[in-house]
Amino acid sequence: MMQRRTVAFSKDSSNLFFHILTKCNLRCKHCYINRDEHGRETLDIGTIKAWLALFLDRAPDTNLIFLGGEPTLHPDLAPAVRAARQMGFSSITIDTNGYLFHDILEKITPEDVDFISFSLDGATPATNDAIRGKGCYDACIAGVKRAVAKGFSTSMIYTVSGANIHELHLMPAMVKDLGIDRFFIQVVGIRGESAGANNDLQVTRERWLETVPLVAEQIAETGITVTWPKVFLNPGEVFECAGIVADNYFVFPNGRVYRCPLCEDYPVHGLEIRDNQLIPTTTLNETAFFKLTIPEGCVMNKLVQPGNITYGPDGRPEQKIACCMLKQEIVPD
Numbered sequence: 001m002m003q004r005r006t007v008a009f010s011k012d013s014s015n016l017f018f019h020i021l022t023k024c025n026l027r028c029k030h031c032y033i034n035r036d037e038h039g040r041e042t043l044d045i046g047t048i049k050a051w052l053a054l055f056l057d058r059a060p061d062t063n064l065i066f067l068g069g070e071p072t073l074h075p076d077l078a079p080a081v082r083a084a085r086q087m088g089f090s091s092i093t094i095d096t097n098g099y100l101f102h103d104i105l106e107k108i109t110p111e112d113v114d115f116i117s118f119s120l121d122g123a124t125p126a127t128n129d130a131i132r133g134k135g136c137y138d139a140c141i142a143g144v145k146r147a148v149a150k151g152f153s154t155s156m157i158y159t160v161s162g163a164n165i166h167e168l169h170l171m172p173a174m175v176k177d178l179g180i181d182r183f184f185i186q187v188v189g190i191r192g193e194s195a196g197a198n199n200d201l202q203v204t205r206e207r208w209l210e211t212v213p214l215v216a217e218q219i220a221e222t223g224i225t226v227t228w229p230k231v232f233l234n235p236g237e238v239f240e241c242a243g244i245v246a247d248n249y250f251v252f253p254n255g256r257v258y259r260c261p262l263c264e265d266y267p268v269h270g271l272e273i274r275d276n277q278l279i280p281t282t283t284l285n286e287t288a289f290f291k292l293t294i295p296e297g298c299v300m301n302k303l304v305q306p307g308n309i310t311y312g313p314d315g316r317p318e319q320k321i322a323c324c325m326l327k328q329e330i331v332p333d
C-alpha cells in the first residue's frame, strides 16, 4: 500500500529557505537567482547565526533549507549547519548541484543534516548538461553516490520544463539503485533566467498531467517518497494562498524576505532584515496580492506566468491554478 496525499498547508510549522550566498559555479538555463534583486553578498557566519535565530523565535517548529547559489561554495557551511542543529531546527537540508565544494561531506556527519538534496534535470548527460552545463550530470551522480556511501540521507530534485519533460519517464529506472530516499519533481518558474529566455520552458497542462503523476507513481514503487507540485486544482477543490495560510520564508543575502517564490523577481518582498531585525516592508508588497480573490486562483501565476491558465468559450478559466507551494506526495510503506 502506498499513501497518496495532498500536503496541506500548516501554520503550525514553517519552512525557511535560506540563500546564504548567490555565487554559483554553474549558469543553469532556468536558474531563478537574480543578483540585482537578491544581492551578491556572501553572508558571514555571524550574520547567518543571527538571521537563523530571527526565524526560530518566530516559529519554533521550522524546517531549514540551505540554498544559494551553491551553498557548498560557502566556506562556513559546515559550522552554519552545526549551529542550526544546536539551535533546534526541526529538519536541516542542504540543496546542492552536486559539486560538494570545501569537502563538505568530510566536515559534517549524517547526524548534522537530515537531507542532502541534489539537483538533476535530465536522465541523460545530453539533456541535463544542455540545461545545467557540461559535466554536471557526472558530478551530480558522483556526489549522490559519495553522500549515500557516507550514510547521508539524500534526495533528488528534477525541475520539469519543456527542455526535459521527455526524459522524466526514464527516471524511475535511473534512480532505482542510487540509494536516494526522496524524489522531488518541481515545475520550472518563469522568473530569473527563465523570464528572459526565448524558449518553451513552460509545460502545458495536458503534458504535465499525462506525465508527472504517472512517473511519480513509478518512482514511489521503487520505495522512494515522491513529492510534486499540484499546479492545477480539480473542480471543487478549495484554493488557498500559502502567503496567507502557511509560513514560508525565502531569505536572500541582501536581506529581502519573501513569502511567495513567484514574487522573487520583484521588489515586493513583505519582510526584510535590517540590522539583524526582521521587519515588515512598508511599500506596496506581496502581502497585498495574497488577499486578491480571482477566478484563476493564484494571483501571481496570473501576473507572471499566465501561460499556465486556459479559458473556456465563456471566458472563464477552465481550472484554478493552485498555489505553487501546494504539493502532492506518495509515501511508500
Ligand code: SF4
Binding pocket: 024, 025, 026, 027, 028, 030, 031, 032, 033, 068, 069, 070, 097
Ligand atoms: S540553478 Fe542552482 S546550480 Fe544552477 S546556476 Fe542557479 S544556483 Fe547555480
Ligand code: SF4
Binding pocket: 240, 241, 242, 243, 244, 259, 260, 261, 262, 263, 289, 290, 297, 298, 299, 300, 301, 322, 323, 324, 325
Ligand atoms: S504562488 Fe500564488 S497562491 Fe502561492 S503564495 Fe504566491 S501568490 Fe499565493
